[in-house]
Amino acid sequence: MVAYRQDRINNAICYFAAEHRRRAQKPAYQTYIYKYLALFDFRILQETGRPALDIGYDAYEKGPVPRHLYDTRATHRNRCYKLVPEGENSIIIEPSKRPNLEFFSAYEIEVMNELLERFAHPWITTDDLIEATHDITAWKRAWTSRGDRDKVPMSYEDNFEGLAKKTQENLSPAEESFIVHKSLKELSA
Incomplete structure (x- = not known):
């Protein structure tokens, strides 16, 4: 859908x-x-109607997890960063080069920096970020409807309240933009 989508994802990971x-x-x-x-993608989605990275997420108890990144973590390779195993269950993400922010708008960079200003402190733990992602509406909807499953796919559409029932006149600009984005994505599939 978006040109250079994978470059945007890789450089966002490298920058973060x-x-x-x-x-x-x-x-x-x-x-x-x-x-x-997840915080970046869903904030941009909520404000503009288009996800910044358009990554598929699964809802886990500890919040959204980017499906492809998680599923390929043992074999994932690229030029922007490397995954370094630490201990039995931990992986550190280390940049391999300087991130290229030319793939992002000034607004997107501002949002990334706001997230870092909020969460990139020595006293902030993963639990703090997990708690913040539990405020993402799409995660809440997916998690509460999961039944007895450990994970369930998330939908960007679930981030908008009652979207399918709204008339054109009642759509916010972000909702209208999302509908166009979703339609174009379906056409290109």
Whole structure:
């Protein structure tokens, strides 16, 4: 859908990892990065109607997790960052090069920096980010309707209240933009 989509995802991960390490003075474990990505993606979605990265997420008890990144973490390779195993269950995301922010608008960079200003501190834990992602409407809807499953796919559409029932006149600009985005995505599939 968006040209350079994978470059945007990789550079967002690289930027969050580099800035988290610099500002918080501690490694950027995968959980931090997963939560930064979800907070970024869903905030941009809520404000503009278009997800910043358009990543597929699954709802877990500890919040949204980018499906493809999680499923390929053992074999994932790219030029922007590397995944460094630490211990039995931990992975640190380390930038391999300087992130290229030319893939992002000034507004998107501002949102990324606002998230880092809020969460990239030595005293902030993954639990703090997990709690923040529990405020994402799409996560709440997916998680409460999961039944007995450990994870369930999330839908960007679920971030908008009653979208399917609204008339054109009652749509917010962000909702209208999302409907166009969704339609174009379906046409290109």
